[in-house]
Amino acid sequence: MSVVHVPEFRLGKVLATSFTATLTERCGDSLERIPVPSRLVDWLAVNGLMVGSCTELQLNHARELRESIHAAATAVAQQDPLPPSAVQVINDASTHGGAAQILTPEGNWRWRLDSASVEDALSVIAADAIGVIAGERLGKIALCASPTCRAAFFDTSRGHTRRWCEMNTCGNREKKERFLAGKHKDSRPGG
DSSP, rough: OOOOOOOOOOOOOHHHHHHHHTOTTTSSOOSSOSSSSSHHHHHHHHHTTOOOOHHHHHHHHHHHHHHHHHHHHHHHHTTTOHHHHHHHHHHHHSSOOOOEEEETSSSSSEEEEOOOOOOOOOOOHHHHHHHHHHHHHEEEEEEEEOOOOOEEEOOOSSOOHHHHHHHIIIHHHHHHHHHHHHHHHHHTTTO
């Protein structure tokens, strides 16, 4: 029996851009991190959005929302107009679910999903995307400098100069490539 490798999730501090990171290496050999409905359920659970189950149709809606958020975030990062179709998908998802923020006895907050459905969870993600895209948070949307990745991320660094979606992946890969290119150059005659 062969073991299927399930890619790890890339988790960040911003729900909407973490959700777009369920598809990575967008301009290279893309890697789908939610290939089946159960992986979407897992991703939602890791992010505090517990749902009972997920159908293939709900997974398709989730991917449509993910790509719409990525398209809108890319437009913001490039200072282009928002794509109307992406705006429509995000707005529709935001209004098609019942969720509320609730305060815990410890003084923290979490999401409560009215029916514990995928639609409830997607409405939370869409609402988060709206806040980020509309500029309601301190920081800015940026695109990963890796030519194969180009993931949208939310840059909260002091000067908003972060270049990589994740230093552990794209940043380290770029540093390694520069190092190897330098070694190759140094090994040439006259280099």
